[in-house]
Amino acid sequence: MPSVGPARTPHEFSGGMRQRAMIAMAIANDPRVIIADEPTTALDVTIQAQILEVLQKAREVTGAAVVLITHDLGVVAGHADRVAVMYAGKLVERGSVDEIFHDPHMPYTVGLLRSVPNMQTAGSQRLVPLEGRPPSLANLPKGCPFAARCPIAIDACHDIEPELAMHGTDPDHVSACIRADEIASGALARPEIFPRPEALGEIPPLRPDVTPAVEVTDLTKHFPLMKGSVFPRRIGTVRAVDGISFSIQPGRTMGLVGESGCGKTTTILEIMEMVAPQSGSIRINGTDVATVSRKDKATLRKGIQIVFQDPMGAIDPRLPVGEVITEPLLVQGVPRAERDRKMTELLELVGLDPNMSDRYPHEFSGGQRQRIGIARALATDPAVVVLDEPVSALDVSIQAGVINLLEDLKERLGLSFLFVAHDLAVVRQIADDVSVMYLGRIVEQGPVDAVFDDPRHPYTKALISAAPIPDPRIERARTRILLDGDLPSPTQEISGCRFRTRCPLYRLLPDADRRRCDSDDPGLRSSARSEVACHYAERSDLVLETASVASPRTSSIDGTTSSETLPDHQRED
Known part of the structure; x- marks a missing residue:
């Protein structure tokens, strides 16, 4: 970490x-063990x-040895x-990382691996949720807790509660x-332990002649930074x-991604507020708000x-869930x-279960509460649903069920998702299209497969290369693009391209090309199958020269490998 002076405080x-x-x-103190808890x-x-x-x-x-929790x-x-x-307070499986990920012997481990979204198979198959919820540690059942x-x-x-034993x-x-x-x-x-649900439905085609469900054009939101109380x-x-x-077409899902502070939440709040x-x-369904x-x-x-x-x-804890869900209808x-x-x-x-309508929110699990939130959002029969990090607060085994539910609802009701x-x-x-935001701007957007399989903007490449994949063999071989520092403050004046202060491609360009990045703010332009805000998107593969390779083996820049390298229990059935 760079020198920051002794007088700085944590905030x-x-x-x-x-x-x-x-x-x-x-x-x-030169420890022998470092415990890293999340x-x-x-x-x-x-x-x-x-x-x-x-x-x-x-x-x-x-x-030192590291215990990574x-x-x-x-x-x-x-x-x-x-x-x-671990499950229900006890170890249920232990071994080398390769053995656990490629040859698990415990059904709970198998279920975890099949419930996690994987960058290589995501979007081609449904996730496999773990039904139910863990038992209370105050009242563990007899026998195997799972x-x-x-x-x-x-x-x-x-x-019978089984003991840890060798089985391979x-x-x-x-x-x-x-x-x-x-x-x-x-x-x-x-794969037979946790069968995968039916395949995903067809992605609705892009139709230029259809009125977008949501259309945002040159949206701007600035806040004054004030000093002094008197x-x-x-x-x-x-x-x-x-x-x-x-824009979001009817029946399609657009993902909005980027680091914290890039403007994602402000964007959706501007849409939901419905003011000039x-x-x-x-525009919502063609109507200017x-x-x-x-x-x-x-x-x-x-x-x-x-x-x-x-x-x-997001749910009033004083109301039974029946009233929570119907509150929008009461307003109407x-x-x-x-x-x-x-x-x-x-x-x-x-x-x-409809018989649960008189229960209060604290009587439900996290996944059930999120389903209640989804039900409330659907109460007015909307055409568009904005999903603000809907699964980030859920356990990995629970989020799979919520993601599958959202996919089912989109197909059944013809919804559009942001x-x-x-x-x-x-x-x-879950997404059909994706827009990547950086410091208040969209730097790349297009169909999700085009952006993820062949990212053109250096920032998109860095995001995708940094996203972990639950496979140790692939992780050891991946090429990483580590960005310098944190996202700049949105109050900072940056001339030209806003990403140049962290851009690994910028450092490789000749001085003449850098001057263009210093003075000219790039707009979105067509590049292959996506739109990219970069003057030199065609040279973006040069960032490989500054990437950190985790092992002597090589991999593609986007960090993906064919699903054929995955073990059977993670591969598409």
Whole structure:
């Protein structure tokens, strides 16, 4: 970490810088063991890659062992040597990282690996959710704690708690399952333990003649930066959103991705507020929100709803869920009988029992609460649903069920989604199109396969290369593009291209080309199958020269490999 002076306080640092400071504290006394408890959970994917690199250097400098506690299987695959899988307070499997990911013997481990979105197969197949919820640690059931959720459980599983034991050829690979021998020998095929649901439906085609469900043109949102309480004066401007354009066609999903602070949330709030923007225009189903009357705006508002990131924070804990779901209908003046009928229909639609309508939010799990939030968003029969990080607060085994639900609803109801997320694997799983934001601007956009398979902007390349993949063999061979520093402040004046201060391609360009980047702010232009805001997008593969290769083996710049390299239990069935 660069020198920042001794007088700085924590609030003056970004999340990545604070985490580096914590690593420095941890290695100050030359420890023999470093415990890293979810060290990257709250960080963006590019900063996550930097922190994991720093943690690796700390291990090399001190010679210490590292205990990495995380729910991100991609991070485990890329940075662990041995893995221990826990369930209901107990170890259920332990072994080398390759054994656990490619030859698991415990059904819970198999289910975890099949429920995680994978950058290589995302969007081609449905995820496999783990049904049910973990047992209470205060009242553990008799027998195997996973038996109630295990699809291959037999009667003995409910009576006998299995011990950790070797079931394969590796003496260091142990698991706690009565049927582990069948799994290890292949008599019980892993894909058959958690069968994959039916295939995804066809992506609705792009139709230039159709009116977009949402159309944003040159949207701008600046905030004044003030100083002084008695005589406040303006000392700067926060350029949260600075002239972005995109459209969402009916029946399609657009993913909006980028680091924290890039303007994603401000963009969706501008759309949901339905007032005239500072600059540009917002059209919903062809109607300019700046021109409609108050009465028409109430009708227009029914057609676009939102699902928030934190389901508990978005639901009134004082109301039973039936009233939570029908609250939008109450605002619209819908009679009680119609509201009750709609509530029953919505609960069934999102996979919940209508008899639960009189329960309160705290009586539901996180995944169930998010389903309640989705049901409330659908109450007014909207054409467009904005999804603000809808699965980031959920456990990996639960988020698969919510993602599958969203995909089902889109197909069944013909919905359009604006999906805001930082998890690129989740975006690729659910999105048809994607827009990549950086510092208030869109730097690349196009069909999701085009952008993910052949990214043209250096920032998009860095994002995709930093996204972890839950496969240790692939992770060891991937090429990383590590960006320098954190995202600049949106108050900072940056002439020319805003990404040049962190751009690995900029450092490789001749001086004459750099001067163009210094003075000329690039706009979106067509490049291959996507639109890119980069003067030298055709040279973007040069960033390989500054990339960090994790091992002597090579891989493609986008960090992907054919699904044929995946083990059977992770591959498309």
